[in-house]
Amino acid sequence: MSTDYDLATQLKIDTRAVSVARNLSTRQAGGEVRWAPQLRELLAFQKIADVLGTDAAAGNLIGTAPEEDRDIVATVVKTAFGKTVAPLALGARI
Structure with a gap:
């Protein structure tokens, strides 16, 4: 079952996050x-x-x-948000 990204938008989830998810879903379908x-x-x-x-x-x-x-996720996030974002980590653990 795939995610309904239109529903995500209707639920007022940040459109940049939805864009990241759509992009990665396309890449996933392509095996990337x-x-x-x-x-x-x-x-x-x-x-x-x-x-x-x-x-x-x-x-x-x-x-x-x-x-x-x-x-790849970090690259897609950087493109959508217009800046580099570091993964959240707890101490040295991601």
Whole structure:
């Protein structure tokens, strides 16, 4: 089952996060990455953004990605948000 990105937009999730998810979903379908955010990750993104801001939410999205996909996810986030965002980490752990 795929994520309904139009629903994500209707739920007022930041359009940049939805754009990241759409981009990664397309890349996933093409075999470039194995992971793309689903609606649950987009809902978490928005909750974090509402409390801590979009940089923290975007960093969490990058940190949520599997390690093998993290560089591509970070690149897609950078393109969507217009700046480099570091993955959220707890100490030395991502």
